Amino acid sequence: MSEKKITPSRKALQVRTRARNKKPKFVRAESWKYDRFSLSWRRPRGLDNKIRRKIKGWPPGPSMGYKGPKIARFLHPSGYQEVIVYNVADLANVDINTQAVRIAHTVGKRKRADIIAKAKELNLKVLNVKLTAETTEETEEEDEVEGEETKAEKETKEKKPKKEKKATPKKKAAKKEKSKPQKGEEKQ
Numbered sequence: 001m002s003e004k005k006i007t008p009s010r011k012a013l014q015v016r017t018r019a020r021n022k023k024p025k026f027v028r029a030e031s032w033k034y035d036r037f038s039l040s041w042r043r044p045r046g047l048d049n050k051i052r053r054k055i056k057g058w059p060p061g062p063s064m065g066y067k068g069p070k071i072a073r074f075l076h077p078s079g080y081q082e083v084i085v086y087n088v089a090d091l092a093n094v095d096i097n098t099q100a101v102r103i104a105h106t107v108g109k110r111k112r113a114d115i116i117a118k119a120k121e122l123n124l125k126v127l128n129v130k131l132t133a134e135t136t137e138e139t140e141e142e143d144e145v146e147g148e149e150t151k152a153e154k155e156t157k158e159k160k161p162k163k164e165k166k167a168t169p170k171k172k173a174a175k176k177e178k179s180k181p182q183k184g185e186e187k188q
Contacts, residue, residue, distance in 0.1 A: 009071075013079055016072035023066050027059055076100060080125060087111060088118050100125040 029044045029051045031037040041062065044052040051061045076082050080100035085091060086107060094101055101124050103115055119126050
């Protein structure tokens with residue numbers, strides 16, 4: 001009947017998650033000591049820094065030993081290997097079973113729509129299809145189908161009434177100005 005589609009290797013992704021679970025959470029040096037430091041990793045560059053010198057008893061820093069497994073390297077979380085595509089001709093070199101297409105960010109709307117159409121014909125997986133002109137055109141068509149009343153309701157919901165400011169600070173400022181004599185006036 002229909003051919004069963006070969007899925008990408010899940011074993012590689014399982015190996016990657018196992019390795020990731022063993023990897024420690026790398027924290028910025030002495031971020032636990034000062035609130036002004038965030039926990040996000042920054043490379044220690046100081047002469048006496050204990051993490052840079054890999055002193056025993058201090059948290060570990062990133063190094064080559066924590067590199068991910070070779071079979072899972074450069075894989076998308078879906079399990080496919082990413083291939084960047086610039087035009088329709090590049091789709092011919094993509095393997096359906098193991099590779100997925102990512103349209104380059106420099107590609108314009110017209111060419112992007114052509115690439116997506118051709119990828120659908122070839123049953124290729126496009127990773128960044130949501131960022132395309134095709135989806136925006138579909139949403140615009142749906143908006144045209146909706147009635148004008150619903151658009152007006154949406155606009156009124158989006159516009160919130162502004163709160164009126166109290167007039168008391170202005171009055172106080174006006175009183176202060178009256179009490180102070182100006183340059184040309186003398187005190188009586």
